[in-house]
Amino acid sequence: MASGITTIGFDADDTLWQNERFFRLTEDRFQALLADHADPDHLAERLLATERRNLKLYGFGAKGFTLSMIETALEVSDQRLPVAVIDEILALGRAMLSFPIETLPHVRETLDALAGRFRLVLITKGDLFDQERKLAQSGLGELFSGVEIVSDKTAATYAHVFAIHGDGADRSLMVGNSLRSDILPALEAGAFAVHVPHELTWAYERAVEAPDPDHPRLRTCDDIRGVLGFVDEIGAA
Numbered sequence: 001m002a003s004g005i006t007t008i009g010f011d012a013d014d015t016l017w018q019n020e021r022f023f024r025l026t027e028d029r030f031q032a033l034l035a036d037h038a039d040p041d042h043l044a045e046r047l048l049a050t051e052r053r054n055l056k057l058y059g060f061g062a063k064g065f066t067l068s069m070i071e072t073a074l075e076v077s078d079q080r081l082p083v084a085v086i087d088e089i090l091a092l093g094r095a096m097l098s099f100p101i102e103t104l105p106h107v108r109e110t111l112d113a114l115a116g117r118f119r120l121v122l123i124t125k126g127d128l129f130d131q132e133r134k135l136a137q138s139g140l141g142e143l144f145s146g147v148e149i150v151s152d153k154t155a156a157t158y159a160h161v162f163a164i165h166g167d168g169a170d171r172s173l174m175v176g177n178s179l180r181s182d183i184l185p186a187l188e189a190g191a192f193a194v195h196v197p198h199e200l201t202w203a204y205e206r207a208v209e210a211p212d213p214d215h216p217r218l219r220t221c222d223d224i225r226g227v228l229g230f231v232d233e234i235g236a237a
Helices: 020-033 040-058 062-076 083-096 107-115 128-138 155-165 179-189 226-234
Strands: 007-010 119-125 146-150 172-176 192-195 218-220
Touching: 007 155, 020 040, 020 062, 020 083, 040 062, 062 083, 107 119, 107 226, 119 155, 128 146, 146 155, 155 172, 155 179, 172 179, 172 226, 179 192, 192 226
Parallel strands: 007 119, 007 172, 119 146, 172 192, 192 218
Antiparallel strands: none
16 A cells, blocks of 8 residues: 555545436436336336437536437437427426535535545536536535546546646545446556445446455445545555
8 A cells, every 4th residue: 555645536426415316306207208108117228228328429417418318208209209398308407407406414524624634636527517516506615626527537537637636546545436437447546445335326337346345445434424534544645
């Protein structure tokens, strides 16, 4: 292990504040709109397949999700979807961009405890405007010395971000709820990582093999307060 860390990266959605619950709520309403064209399970499978296909075009976030809902609706209705239904889907998408921000338990107190000791960096995927809105409404922005809204999270992403905002990946820690996006690529880059699972996880993010639970640079914690114990164990550089 490295002798200590100077920088801590935090994922945003479902690590600092609620997000997936709003996608689930929107998908439930979408399924109700399309009830005459597809059963819920089949529609969910078709929507996920469309989202996967469109990620390279639209990226992550509510806007891409809305376009994928429209595309899926047209497909399952054989292009006979009434214009009024498309308008309702667009309204669902607009609503997603105005849901209130609800920080998760113990987030503020944990960030307050860490901000004086380490450089904190927000590292998140998603639409630029929407992520900026969430951060502003969360009231947490002042605690971060850097904010990176990226198109995807890979080992190269973390190596780059931690080189810019810190002293390299080996002196950094990444905290997040997604093994696929927050944990595995950060470990690959050489960083430490804390996995804080969320009760709701998008199927795309679950489609990975879990890392070795005994990995010396990894901890899994029930809530974000577990980060405090791990940084004390690692030590500050």
